[in-house]
Every structure is written in structure tokens, then in C-alpha cells.
Amino acid sequence: DAGITQSPRYKITETGRQVTLMCHQTWSHSYMFWYRQDLGHGLRLIYYSAAADITDKGEVPDGYVVSRSKTENFPLTLESATRSQTSVYFCASSAFSSGILEDTQYFGPGTRLTVL
């Protein structure tokens, strides 16, 4: 299906475990983003990627790792999950072209992660 998908939609894990959240988009958008959404904080950018093999930190990158070997995929890994990483995670993509409408972001449905 066309669009942006995330998997899993729900995940429960334990402190210290490694978890990978997947994000896949079919538009060949150059930019991809990972956000976390928490009550009282809104959306906070974790990492973003401008193209394959190019990634950069956002506002809250600590404890997370990303990679982008293919344009369409942007997995987010929690190397050693902590309770503070319990959140809803959203992936987004954007065609971004400076100053043009295409720089709007399209969001996936989210992954609800609980760390026990």
C-alpha cells in the first residue's frame, strides 16, 4: 500500500532490552523523521535523515540509534530501553524542497511503546 507505515503498532518490552521500531514509506521522500509524543511535551524530534546514509540528531537523541541504508526505510533502535522511553513514536517523511509545499510532513500511524 502507498503511504507511510510503522511496525509494530504496539510493543511492550522490559528495561535493558533492545527494541527496533520500523518505518517504511513508498513515496521516495528524501527526508524522514522520528518523533516521540508525550503528555505535556507535544512532539519532540529524536532523529531525522535528509537522504540515505545521512542522519542527524534532533532535540532528544540520547538512548536512540537510527540508520538509513535505503531511502524508503528509517528504523529507530532503542539500544537499552528505559522506562523514560515509554512513549508514542511517530515516523514522518517529507519531500522537502526549500520553501515549497512539499516540505510538509506526512506521518505514520505511530507505535505505542511501553517499557516495564
Place this chain on the structure above:
Amino acid sequence: GEDVEQSLFLSVREGDSSVINCTYTDSSSTYLYWYKQEPGAGLQLLTYIFSNMDMKQDQRLTVLLNKKDKHLSLRIADTQTGDSAIYFCAETPADYGGSQGNLIFGKGTKLSVKP
């Protein structure tokens, strides 16, 4: 640094108009956006306004932009129960630490529509 600010809650009666306000940070932001998030879902682009416009109307939605005060508002006419959601304003600062393409979001306004 400065935040994109929104009030957290708004409650209206069905059929009334809703006005959601936002104060953004960068007067050179090219586009300003309103996103809608329904329960259990991701954000969806609702509407946007280009920075050289003062107003944009799209069916029941009216966006007003005051660049001098860096104030953005979203008016929903004839609000329906299906409009109940969280509404986020977002900007694209000209220079956000060099990370072009990023959006800066407000914390969201939860709109509750009562029958």
C-alpha cells in the same frame, strides 16, 4: 529557546465556531501549518498558509496570520463532534540549527465538542 505556544484545551458546543490560537517563534518561517490528530492516529495535515498571506479560507476552516505578532489562528465554523481532536500548529524556521525541512510543533490544543 522559544517554543511554539498553544493553549492546551478548548471546549465548544456543536454548531459553534472554534478558534485555536498559536504563537510561533520565527518571523521568517516560510509556511505555517495546522495538523489534526484524532485519537490513536498520527498527525494529518489540515491546512497551511504561506507567510506572505494574511488569511486563507478552506470550506469551514479559516486561517489567520499576523506576522507582526507572530500569531496564527485556526477558526472552525459550525464545529461538529467529528472535529474533536488535538490540533497542532507548526512552523518551518528558516534556520533551525541548520536542519532544514524540520517542523517545530506546538504542544497541541485538545478540542472537545459537546453535543
